[in-house]
Amino acid sequence: MHVVCLGVMKALLGSWIKVKNRNYSLQQNDIRKLNTEFQSIARYIPRDLCRKPRDLKEIDCFKATEFRQFLLYTGQVVLKDILSEERYIHFLQLSLAMRILLNAEDCVQNNKCAEERIKDFLLRVPVLYDDLMLTYNCHCLSHLARDSKHFGSLETTSAFNFENKLGKIKKLVKKNNNVPSQIYNRLVEQSLHGNHHTNIVSKKSTIQSDGIYKFVKTKNFYLSSIAPENFYLVQKLIFKLISISRSADNDFVLHGLRVQDLHNLYNKPLQSSLFNIYRAENLSFNKTPNHHTLDEVTSKCLCFYTRSSYIFVPLIADHVAEQSQLHRRPH
Known part of the structure; x- marks a missing residue:
């Protein structure tokens, strides 16, 4: 939260759009183009991400979650x-390293790959930017791979968890006096009555045929047949959700059409397909729907439409990368 999002990512974004007369500064025309495109993709942000892209002029007011969203998605x-190819690849080094270290399995299995990405990123900072960019936050990046190897995914040690918990605690307080007692009493009540969250579903209106559901919600994602909540990943295949039903065993079943003709969004520093990130010039699907249980879903996918292409980026929560290929350094 502090080192990466509010530290390095904020500094990078500020260097492109706020710093003037440097070789890495974006021209006003490029800044306007970037800002327009950034705000235009707000319609494709699902409810799983708590904030929509807003005007880059408000960068000084951006929250950590906004910098995180920019870095990862x-x-x-x-x-x-928009950026030069060299600086775009440099940005991807950090982005891909964080995608690995934020995943419970990848942070161990592909730890060496993340460490190499961060090392390459730090070596190029003084070349592509000023020496002033070599801050203490940049130094801290060099420890993240090792820390995640010992303590688990960065999600488990991130300050985001504590910030979220503070928000929940504040909601327990209804009056100005006896605040600690209020919090204690509400927590005791929750422990006695249970506070377990299961799958939440809502049926469509009675006009729809019986057994068809409008959405399904798990602890990791929300899926619906309505955009932008309607794409998901099974292994390395992307599907468009068309309906939700229940099986004879009362399990939820997703009916989806597989997206065809997917290509890499980028090939350096690694092929984007290794992270299940794809580009499609047109949306084409197989004719026969596939059927999946919730346990088969690897993660939910974001689908952006920009520059006449569809771009798919999976949510981090359940992202699983291929260990064997990620260990390879780029040629």
Whole structure:
């Protein structure tokens, strides 16, 4: 939260759009183009991400979650063809390293790959930017791969969890007096009555045929047949959700059409397909629907439409990368 999102990512974005008369500064025309495209993709942000892209003029007011969203999802989409190729690849080094270290399995299995991405990123900072960019936050990046190897995914040690918990605690307080007692009493009540979250579903209106559901919600994602909540990943295949039903065993079944003709969004520093990130010039599907249980879903996918292409980026929560190929350094 502090080192990566509010530290390095904020500094990078500020250097492109706020710093003037440097070789890495974006021209006003490019800044306007970037800002327009950044705001235009707001319609494709699902409810799983708590904030929509807003005007880059408000960068000083951006929250950590907004910088995180830019680093992991929107940045690789809107920066392509805006930054120079060298700086775009440099940004991807950090983005891909964080995608690995934020995943419970990848942070161990592909730890060496993340470490190499961060090392390459740090070596190029003084070349592509000023020495002033070599801050303490940049130094801290060099420890993240090792820390995640010992303590698990960065999600488990991130300050985001504590920030979220503070928000939940504040909602327990209804009056100005006896605040600690209020919090204690509400937590005791929750422990006694249970606070377990299961799958939440809502049926469509009675006009729809019986057994068809409008959405399904798990602890990791929300899926619906309505955009932008309607794409998901099974292994390395992307599907468009068309309906939700229940099986004879009362399990939820997703009916989806597989997206065809997928290509890499980028090939350096690694092929984007290794992270299940794809580009499609047109949306084409197989004719016969596939059927999946919720347990088969690898993760939910974001689908952006920009520059006459569809771009698919999976949510981090359940992202699984291929260990054997990720260990390879780029040629």
